[in-house]
Amino acid sequence: MPEHEILPPFPGSAIPHVGTYRRVLPVSLERMYENTLDWEHLPYVHSSSFARIDCEAEGPWGWRAALVGARGDASVIELRLDRACRRWITRNLSGPAAGAEIWTHVFPIESRRVDIVVDFFVPGVADEQRSRVGEAYARLYERLYDEDVAMMMGRQRQLDRRIDAIRDNEHELELGAREDLRLPLAVNLGGREYVLAEVQKDLVVFPRQCPHQLGPLDAQGLQDGILTCPWHGYRFDVRSGECVSGQRCRLDNLPEIRVGPSGGVVLSAAR
Numbered sequence: 001m002p003e004h005e006i007l008p009p010f011p012g013s014a015i016p017h018v019g020t021y022r023r024v025l026p027v028s029l030e031r032m033y034e035n036t037l038d039w040e041h042l043p044y045v046h047s048s049s050f051a052r053i054d055c056e057a058e059g060p061w062g063w064r065a066a067l068v069g070a071r072g073d074a075s076v077i078e079l080r081l082d083r084a085c086r087r088w089i090t091r092n093l094s095g096p097a098a099g100a101e102i103w104t105h106v107f108p109i110e111s112r113r114v115d116i117v118v119d120f121f122v123p124g125v126a127d128e129q130r131s132r133v134g135e136a137y138a139r140l141y142e143r144l145y146d147e148d149v150a151m152m153m154g155r156q157r158q159l160d161r162r163i164d165a166i167r168d169n170e171h172e173l174e175l176g177a178r179e180d181l182r183l184p185l186a187v188n189l190g191g192r193e194y195v196l197a198e199v200q201k202d203l204v205v206f207p208r209q210c211p212h213q214l215g216p217l218d219a220q221g222l223q224d225g226i227l228t229c230p231w232h233g234y235r236f237d238v239r240s241g242e243c244v245s246g247q248r249c250r251l252d253n254l255p256e257i258r259v260g261p262s263g264g265v266v267l268s269a270a271r
């Protein structure tokens with residue numbers, strides 16, 4: 001009698017493989033892992049797919065979260081990252097797609113170029129329906145990755161620019177008479193980029209990069225003195241710099257705005 005018996009798969013026990021999505025992305029493996037572990041961006045960067053997320057557990061292993069889709073459907077999703085295999089598995093633990101698994105493998109081609117292969121496994125799909133379901137998943141992932149690439153490349157650009165910015169060390173800027181300023185106004189000061197804007201007739205200044213993960217801040221996200229970042233939805237009071245959405249984060253070292261000797265608006269970098 002053999003020590004191990006190899007059994008054929010039990011009929012119906014395997015989750016049917018319904019399709020594969022493959023794409024080359026112009027980002028590093030590091031940006032990919034960062035994006036994968038970043039559950040917070042889902043309802044913001046992917047607002048057409050997700051309305052809300054509440055994290056239940058997270059760590060270097062991945063995360064588990066309760067998600068509400070853009071159409072109001074609730075599910076619990078777990079993502080497990082295996083760096084040694086350059087792979088992560090997303091499992092739908094409950095909800096309309098309960099039991100579905102999405103396996104993503106990443107193959108680095110160059111330092112900032114990766115090939116991704118995403119396999120979709122969905123239970124309860126009849127053979128003749130597999131390609132239709134697989135195509136729907138592939139279309140969804142095409143859109144999600146379009147959105148993610150924009151975010152990952154934006155963050156990479158900001159990380160690269162931080163190195164250049166150290167050389168630019170202008171600490172004071174005379175901007176001219178207030179009535180001549182065309183607000184909002186982008187300015188460079190002390191090697192950083194800021195936006196000068198107006199809140200209830202007062203001038204305010206805030207950085208163009210979010211202190212969380214360098215998301216793009218601009219005056220479009222400013223309402224009644226509260227600035228919202230489009231990547232994870234952190235909200236900041238632009239006058240105090242405080243984060244008013246509950247995270248441990250703040251707009252630090254905001255420049256001082258004052259009137260110079262000649263009557264013009266002067267910005268001084270915080271030291």
Ligand code: FES
Pocket residue numbers: 210211212213214215216229230231232233234
């Ligand atoms: S980059 Fe995350 S909230 Fe701004």
Ligand SMILES: [Fe+2]
Pocket residue numbers: 035041042045046144148
């Ligand atoms: Fe994403």
